[in-house]
Structures are given as C-alpha cells and as structure tokens.
Amino acid sequence: MKAKAPLNCYFNHERIVPAVFLVLSFLAWQISGLTGSFVLNQVITRFIRDGLLVLALIIPVVAGMGLNFSITVGAMAIQTSLLLVIAYNIEGVPGILLVMVIGIFLSVLLGYVLGRILNRVKGKEMITTIIIGFFVNSIYQLIFLVGFGTVIPVFNQEIILTRGIGVRNTVDLGMYRNTIDKLWLFSIGEIQIPLFMILIVLLFAGGIYYILHTRFGRQVQAVGSAAETCAVLGIDTDRVRIKVMILSTVLAALGQFIYLQNIGMFDVYTAHLNTGIISCAALLAGGASIKSAKVRQALLGIFLFHTLFIVSPQAGQHLFRNAALGEYFRSFVAYGTIALALIVNVGNENRPIQRK
Amino acid sequence: MPWRCQGKQGWTMMFNNLIKLPQLIISVFLLVLIAVAWLLQMDMATLFNESLVKLVMNGVLVMSLIPMLNAGVGLNFGLPVGIIGGLLGMCLAVNFRMTGFYGFCMALLFSLAICAALGFIYGLILNRVKGREEIAGTFIGFSFIPFMNFFWTLVPFQNREMLYPIGGQGLRPKISLENYFNHILDNFCVIRLGDLEIPAGLLAFFALLGLFLYWYFHTKVGRAIIATGENEAFSKLSGINISRTRLTAVIISTVIAGVGICVYTQSYGFIQLYDEPLSMAFPAISAILIGGSTGKRAFVFEAVLGTYLLQSIYLLTVPVANQLLIPELTEILRSFITYGIILYALLVRETRRDCR
Numbered sequence: 001m002k003a004k005a006p007l008n009c010y011f012n013h014e015r016i017v018p019a020v021f022l023v024l025s026f027l028a029w030q031i032s033g034l035t036g037s038f039v040l041n042q043v044i045t046r047f048i049r050d051g052l053l054v055l056a057l058i059i060p061v062v063a064g065m066g067l068n069f070s071i072t073v074g075a076m077a078i079q080t081s082l083l084l085v086i087a088y089n090i091e092g093v094p095g096i097l098l099v100m101v102i103g104i105f106l107s108v109l110l111g112y113v114l115g116r117i118l119n120r121v122k123g124k125e126m127i128t129t130i131i132i133g134f135f136v137n138s139i140y141q142l143i144f145l146v147g148f149g150t151v152i153p154v155f156n157q158e159i160i161l162t163r164g165i166g167v168r169n170t171v172d173l174g175m176y177r178n179t180i181d182k183l184w185l186f187s188i189g190e191i192q193i194p195l196f197m198i199l200i201v202l203l204f205a206g207g208i209y210y211i212l213h214t215r216f217g218r219q220v221q222a223v224g225s226a227a228e229t230c231a232v233l234g235i236d237t238d239r240v241r242i243k244v245m246i247l248s249t250v251l252a253a254l255g256q257f258i259y260l261q262n263i264g265m266f267d268v269y270t271a272h273l274n275t276g277i278i279s280c281a282a283l284l285a286g287g288a289s290i291k292s293a294k295v296r297q298a299l300l301g302i303f304l305f306h307t308l309f310i311v312s313p314q315a316g317q318h319l320f321r322n323a324a325l326g327e328y329f330r331s332f333v334a335y336g337t338i339a340l341a342l343i344v345n346v347g348n349e350n351r352p353i354q355r356k
Numbered sequence: 357m358p359w360r361c362q363g364k365q366g367w368t369m370m371f372n373n374l375i376k377l378p379q380l381i382i383s384v385f386l387l388v389l390i391a392v393a394w395l396l397q398m399d400m401a402t403l404f405n406e407s408l409v410k411l412v413m414n415g416v417l418v419m420s421l422i423p424m425l426n427a428g429v430g431l432n433f434g435l436p437v438g439i440i441g442g443l444l445g446m447c448l449a450v451n452f453r454m455t456g457f458y459g460f461c462m463a464l465l466f467s468l469a470i471c472a473a474l475g476f477i478y479g480l481i482l483n484r485v486k487g488r489e490e491i492a493g494t495f496i497g498f499s500f501i502p503f504m505n506f507f508w509t510l511v512p513f514q515n516r517e518m519l520y521p522i523g524g525q526g527l528r529p530k531i532s533l534e535n536y537f538n539h540i541l542d543n544f545c546v547i548r549l550g551d552l553e554i555p556a557g558l559l560a561f562f563a564l565l566g567l568f569l570y571w572y573f574h575t576k577v578g579r580a581i582i583a584t585g586e587n588e589a590f591s592k593l594s595g596i597n598i599s600r601t602r603l604t605a606v607i608i609s610t611v612i613a614g615v616g617i618c619v620y621t622q623s624y625g626f627i628q629l630y631d632e633p634l635s636m637a638f639p640a641i642s643a644i645l646i647g648g649s650t651g652k653r654a655f656v657f658e659a660v661l662g663t664y665l666l667q668s669i670y671l672l673t674v675p676v677a678n679q680l681l682i683p684e685l686t687e688i689l690r691s692f693i694t695y696g697i698i699l700y701a702l703l704v705r706e707t708r709r710d711c712r
Contacts, residue, residue, distance in 0.1 A: 117703065124702065134691065138688055141684075332499055342488065347485060
C-alpha cells in the first residue's frame with residue numbers, strides 16, 4: 001500500500017508537468033508572434049549555456065538531498081578564479097586552463113564544506129542551501145567590492161572602479177569569447193547548430209548517466225532511498241553525501257564557465273544570482289521531482305522551460321501591451337514551479353503518515 | 357538516555373552554542389560601532405532617537421514570527437504573504453483617500469481582513485507540507501510576489517497619486533504617503549527631553565502588541581499552540597486538534613505581519629510594491645534569532661532585543677561605511693550578518709535535534 005501510492009503519483013507527475021509546460025510554451029509562442037527559427041536558435045543557445053548547471057542538480061536529488069540551490073556557490077567559485085586570472089592579466093589558452101584549474105580546486109574545497117554543513121542539517125537541506133547561497137554571495141561581494149584594490153593587489157586596472165577599490169559591475173571577457181563556441185558550427189537554413197558545444201553538454205549528460213550506474217551511483221541511490229538500509233549495507237552515508245556535493249559544485253562551476261564564455265560579458269555581482277532558481281525550475285519542468293531526477297528529464301526540462309522563458313515577454317507585450325507582465329509571468333513560473341513541486345511532493349510524502 | 361540528553365546536556369548545549377555566541381558577537385560588534393561613531397563625533401542623540409523608531413518600524417514584523425515559531429511551524433520564510441496583505445490594505449485606504457488616523461486605522465482594518473484570508477490559505481498549504489514548512493514557505497512567498505505584480509499592474513485603482521504618471525495604468529513602485537498617513541505613529545505623543553525625542557505613541561503601540569502576544573500565549577488557545585510546538589504527539593493525545601491549532605497560529609502570524617508592514621510603511625513614508633517584499637523575511641528572521649530564540653520557541657522579549665541589536669547595527673553601519681568611502685559596505689555587511697545568523701541557527705538547531 002505504502003509503496004504503491006508514491007509510485008502512482010510519481011508516474012503521473014513525470015508526464016503531466018512537461019505536458020503543461022509544452023502547452024503553455026506553445027500558446028505563449030503563438031501569441032508572441034516570434035518566428036520558429038528565432039526561438040529554436042535561442043533555445044539551442046540556452047541549452048548550451050544552462051545545460052551543465054541543470055545537470056549538476058541531478059545527483060543531489062538522487063542522493064535524497066533535494067534541490068541543491070547552492071550551485072550558485074560553484075558559480076561563484078569559477079567567477080572568483082576568472083576574476084583572479086583577469087586581474088593578473090593572463091590571456092588566451094593558458095588563461096582558460098588556469099581558470100579551470102583554480103575554479104575546480106576552489107569548488108572541490110567549497111563542495112567539501114557544503115557537504116559537511118549539509119550532513120549536519122539532514123532533512124532541511126534545501127532551505128540551508130538557499131541561505132548558504134545568499135551568505136556566500138555576501139562574502140563574494142565583500143571580496144570583490146571591498147577587498148580588491150585594498151587587501152588584494154590588482155594589476156589589471158581596466159576591471160577596477162575609478163576610485164581604485166572594487167571590481168566594475170561588468171567585466172568584458174573579450175579575450176576568451178567565442179573560443180570554443182564557434183567550433184563545428186553548422187547552419188541548416190536559418191538555424192545555427194554549434195555541434196561541438198552541444199556534444200560537450202551531451203557528453204556530461206552521458207557522464208552523469210554513467211556515474212549513476214556505477215557502484216558509486218548505486219550507493220548514491222541507496223543513500224537517497226533509505227539511510228537506515230545504508231548503515232546495514234555498510235555504506236558511509238555522510239561520505240557519499242560529501243562526495244555528491246563536491247561533484248555537484250564542480251559541475252556547477254564548469255557550467256557557469258560555459259555560460260559566461262558564451263555570453264562574453266560578465267556581470268560580476270549578478271551573473272550567478274538566479275542560476276540556482278532557474279536551473280531548479282528547469283529540472284522540475286522536465287518532470288523531475290525533489291525525490292527523483294533523470295538525465296533525460298533534465299535535458300527535456302531545459303528545452304521546455306527556456307522556450308517559455310524566451311517567448312513570454314513578447315507574449316505579454318502582445319496580449320496586454322505590456323512586456324513587464326511577461327517578465328512577471330516568467331518569474332512566477334520559475335518560483336511557482338518549485339513551490340508547486342514542493343507542495344505536491346512533500347504532501348504526498350506526508351499522506352501515508354497522517355492516515356495511520 | 358533521551359531524558360538526560362534533552363535535560364541537562366541539552367540546556368548547556370543551548371547556552372553554549374545558541375544563546376551566548378551570536379548575541380555576544382553582535383553585542384561586541386555593536387559596541388565597536390558605537391565607539392567608532394563616537395570617535396567620528398556623530399550626533400549620538402539623533403542616532404538614539406532613530407534607533408527607537410527603527411526598533412518599532414521593524415519590530416512588529418519580527419513579532420509576527422512568534423506565533424508560527426511557537427506552534428512548531430518553524431521560521432516563517434513566507435513572510436511576504438503577510439506583507440503583501442498589508443500592502444494591499446494600505447493601497448485600498450489610499451485609493452479611497454482616507455487620511456490621518458482614520459486612514460491608518462482603516463488600512464490596518466483592511467489588511468486585517470485580507471491577511472486573515474491569505475493566512476487561512478497559507479496555513480492550509482503549510483499543514484500539507486508538514487516538516488518542510490520553511491522551504492515551502494520561502495517559495496510560496498517568492499512565487500506570490502510576481503503573481504501580485506500582475507495585480508499591481510492591472511488593478512483598476514482610481515487615485516492618480518498611486519498610478520504611473522504616464523499612461524495612467526498600474527501602480528507606482530513607490531507610492532508616497534505624504535498626504536495620507538506619513539509618520540502618523542512616529543509623530544504621535546513625542547516626548548522631548550533635551551536632544552532626545554522619545555516617540556511615546558509609537559512605543560506604546562509596540563508595547564500594546566507585545567502585551568497582546570504575551571496575554572495570548574497565556575490563554576487556553578495560546579497554551580495549546582505552545583503545546584503543539586513542543587510535542588505534537590503528546591498534544592494530539594490530549595485532544596488538541598493539531599491542524600486547527602497550526603492554522604490559527606499561521607493566521608495570527610500573517611495578520612501581525614500585515615500590521616507590521618503598515619507600521620513599517622508609515623515610518624518609511626512610501627508604500628513599496630512589486631519586488632520589494634522579496635528579501636524582507638530574512639532580516640526579520642535573523643533579528644529574532646539574534647534575540648536568542650532557538651528557532652523552536654520564541655518570546656516577545658527576544659523579538660524586541662534582537663530587533664534592537666540588529667537595527668542599531670544597520671543604523672550605525674551607514675555613516676561608518678560612508679566615512680570609509682565604500683558606501684556598498686553597508687549593504688554587504690547587512691546581508692553578511694543576516695544570512696550568517698540564519699545559517700548558524702539552522703546548523704545549531706538541527707544538530708541539537710540529533711541529540712534527541
């Protein structure tokens with residue numbers, strides 16, 4: 001009885017949510033009057049930009065830790081290393097490699113700390129990750145708005161505010177722009193397909209699929225389903241959870257790097273702020289829940305969610321003569337998807353207990 | 357074993373970890389700031405006067421957390437729900453051009469009715485997500501804000517002073533209360549002692565609310581709320597209707613939050629609509645935690661103490677940061693303290709629960 005009920009609702013959930021998103025984004029697209037090829041091009045770009053960030057969420061969900069809103073921490077790690085490398089004027093390929101190395105090192109470190117923290121707050125991981133995101137953001141701001149130019153010497157004066165303290169709001173990434181984006185660029189009609197980047201995202205997707213089917217992946221799934229059984233099986237739950245957080249943070253860092261180099265501009269203080277929420281909403285749009293997530297749901301979710309995201313301001317413009325309404329609609333969809341997922345999932349989780 | 361853990365050891369742990377450390381750090385920090393302000397030869401009397409106004413301005417919002425905390429619903433991260441109810445109440449009062457005390461009282465009355473209705477729905481949802489109220493509340497609040505942005509844009513209010521000057525549709529993000537009930541409580545019965553101005557009317561209003569809460573938790577219903585928060589299973593056995601008790605607590609919390617934003621706004625001078633309530637929950641929550649609340653049980657005194665400490669720090673960081681020529685430092689320090697305190701409390705609280 002107990003096993004049957006959640007399975008049933010999960011089965012429905014997996015299909016209904018993507019279907020709703022499909023209908024909504026189709027309607028919004030029709031109203032917006034944008035051409036299909038424009039939307040498709042945009043969606044492909046977003047797929048590349050946000051793909052890895054969404055994929056970073058899967059493993060923590062499988063491990064039963066819920067949505068990991070602290071992927072913003074990983075994003076900030078790579079941004080920190082990027083700013084450091086720019087501050088010391090290291091250009092070209094060595095620069096990119098150095099950014100990766102420092103970024104991964106930082107995010108492994110931060111992921112370990114995150115894992116340790118989340119092991120202390122079992123059952124309340126999601127609210128903790130949100131607060132951690134905000135908290136680390138304030139430290140990040142402290143470093144770059146106050147620390148740069150006062151405590152930390154900077155050799156690249158272009159990125160510093162005129163007063164000599166603090167980094168500018170936007171930093172140009174001209175020296176790294178379009179280095180890998182334009183590789184293997186195909187055009188079919190008006191649609192441009194940067195095959196190399198798509199393959200990279202799919203490679204990571206395959207990698208996560210593979211990891212979930214290795215011995216480590218089985219351990220993660222065991223941790224996610226029942227912590228008690230793990231103790232019997234001899235799996236060190238805390239260790240697995242720390243590893244999961246490290247993996248997720250590193251993936252988020254790499255994802256943010258792809259995101260930034262694709263845009264080519266870098267909003268130092270705002271680029272990372274919404275990554276957590278938008279990625280989580282995209283994952284849920286694909287039919288995942290806070291208890292289970294699959295790679296294909298993540299990939300589907302990015303397509304559906306970002307289609308809606310792209311067309312809704314124009315749809316608002318056409319429907320109400322007010323583009324702001326479309327903006328409100330899309331933030332409502334982003335927050336609302338997460339809120340609804342939480343209410344439905346936790347509600348279903350509680351129901352058998354309440355009946356007893 | 358569980359007795360010992362909860363009894364003596366639990367108490368010492370609480371004193372060592374929770375009550376002493378953050379309060380101590382915050383108090384020392386406040387003293388340092390006061391010393392710096394004194395050294396910079398700032399007008400201490402004015403600062404003191406302002407600190408009293410700030411205490412009540414934010415204190416009512418902080419008090420609104422108490423009923424939910426006591427009922428075991430947790431920290432109310434969904435504070436925006438109540439805040440929006442209050443904002444709507446004030447907008448109605450301004451729309452009907454109600455001025456002075458009459459206007460303020462009508463605004464309170466409107467928000468009372470709206471918040472009671474909103475609190476009822478919010479409470480029903482929170483009962484469904486028992487055990488995960490905090491994360492669900494966060495996203496209910498977050499998603500309610502863009503939803504209400506629709507409303508603010510499309511609502512057919514008539515008062516020109518509230519609408520966008522161009523186009524005449526949609527409410528302004530900041531509505532001035534200059535002609536309505538600006539500083540109505542602040543300027544009520546001000547006692548002047550030399551340089552000191554003590555807003556007696558404002559403080560009396562605050563004290564009245566505090567006394568109401570104190571009295572309420574000594575009535576039968578209030579005691580039932582506390583019992584539910586402390587031990588749900590036991591309360592159920594004693595014949596308390598858990599769901600209804602929690603619902604009552606949520607409604608009271610939401611109503612007081614509505615009153616709180618009315619008090620805040622009359623001090624601030626502008627009704628702030630749209631995305632403004634988004635981050636209002638966090639300072640309020642950290643205030644009650646600084647006051648020494650365990651995040652499981654809260655007293656009126658803790659709310660008052662915490663608000664005074666936090667708001668005095670907020671107040672003092674502005675001139676000090678300006679003196680250091682980095683104005684952004686204020687905001688960064690604020691968010692650092694706010695989120696740091698919440699994170700700390702989450703960590704300590706969850707660890708303490710393990711002990712049981």
